[in-house]
Amino acid sequence: MKKIGFIPLRKGSKGIPGKNKRKMVGRPLFTWVLGAAYFSDLDEVIVYTDDETIINFIEKEYHYTSKIKVVHRPEATATDTASTESAMLAYAEHIQYDFDVFCLLQATSPFTTSENINESLKKLNEGFDSTVSVVHTHRFLWNEDGTTINYDYTNRPRRQDFKGLLVENGAVYTCTKSVLKNKQNRLGDKVAVVKMPEDSLLEIDSETDWIAIEQLLIERQQRAKRTSPLTHLVLDVDGVFTDGSITYTKDGEHTKRFDMRDGMGLEILRQFNIKVIIMTSENSELVAKRMQKLQIKDTYLGVKDKFTLLQKIAKEDGISLSHFAYIGDDVNDLANICSVGWSFAPNNATAIVKLNADVVLSKDSANGAIREACEFISTYNKRF
Known part of the structure; x- marks a missing residue:
């Protein structure tokens, strides 16, 4: 039929x-x-x-x-x-x-x-x-x-x-x-x-x-949020890994600033079998190269409907959204921020995201925010 x-x-x-x-x-x-x-x-x-x-x-x-x-x-x-x-x-x-x-x-x-x-x-x-x-x-x-x-x-x-x-x-x-x-x-x-x-x-x-x-x-x-051990961490890029700014050279190329401490935090999480996923609306070769350097294979570029993709990943992995943590900073992250088990916003995120995130981090993006979230997740998972 x-x-x-x-x-x-x-x-x-x-x-x-x-x-x-x-x-x-x-x-x-x-x-x-x-x-x-x-x-x-x-x-x-x-x-x-x-x-x-x-x-x-x-x-x-x-x-x-x-x-x-x-x-x-x-x-x-x-x-x-x-x-x-x-x-x-x-x-x-x-x-x-x-x-x-x-x-x-x-x-x-x-x-x-x-x-x-x-x-x-x-x-x-x-x-x-x-x-x-x-x-x-x-x-x-x-x-x-x-x-x-x-x-x-x-x-x-x-x-x-x-x-x-x-x-x-x-x-x-x-x-x-x-x-x-x-x-x-x-x-x-x-x-x-x-x-x-x-x-x-x-x-x-x-x-x-x-x-x-x-x-x-x-x-x-x-x-609909539920308390579960966290098995997946999903991150936006601009405004999370970076401070949201872009620097252009005279030849038109642009650069982004990343915090090395964030990369180490993600590496530690993966040692505890937490799957790290990148989900960004930007389709950037620079971002792709940075994620390759961090050995993050699950990198999704150019994503506009982040919530549907998040649900698809959850369904494929056979888990509910309660097992996901999410870090985002702007309105296109809002549906995911409101739906996952634990959501985080850098201290310099937009007001509407900070209002609806479970945790507003004390650190700004590109200045230790991801590392702070990683430490929260590690501590939180110990209770399970």
Whole structure:
């Protein structure tokens, strides 16, 4: 059974310009649901967009997998008046309905998890032909004429006695091929509901919404932290190994300053079987040579979606993120900072990273910060 995920993205956005590409907890908004889809039971994940920036990003960023594919979205399906169904049907017809299950995922729902997607897929094996994600809410609803919709205000129920209602949150929809082909719709006749947390009901239509959802997402990642022995240390480079500055020569070449004590600290950690991994958004030959000198084989250059790569490494090594330590200094490290077992920020890191890191080191980057973190990890692991 072929199960495809479908994430439609438009270049234009009225409420928040460039919303799909804007960084939410340090990663482009659409990558939250894309990452969830990648780790789900879907066989393929299609990003359907007219945005060349996103097309280039996906082609470069997810080169390590054939599961994620980007397809150019026709202009007629990307206008302000075009329906989501029109995009779904255009792609389905383009591939001649070569699938058994179609899963629509909305990029503006960053709370979607792979578990939500898998539960939706499972429902289709239980006699349903489609699913819709919902939130169970205990809100009291009213009509504009002053009458109530779902309760009697003269006999106001207690929350624990009030059944509430289910509200569609627009995050995940699944359907069989026959539903999409014959009904030209995302939902069929036998619809199953898949419940998601109440936070996922929030919509991103304004700057205030963005701030609220970003903070809730940070708190969700931090709540999932667990105490475990640390087996992996992941480090950013600029602002962690270096002080973040670049010195240019008259010939245009640039240099970076590294602290030798940091290298020794990492060497000591590896003697205790802690795997050291480098993960940087910069694709620098100078950095590659420095890591070769330090004999750090697991060096990933030019990484923009660090969180998905971190999860991929964890899955391949058969461990949870609680076994990882991470050192980062800027917003593109934020998702990892909020998610690993222990996170560290150099004393000269950006304010938002220092606010969310587990430990703010007393040393600056390129001035002993990594060595200090290595000593913390060595001491911490002794308790296990």
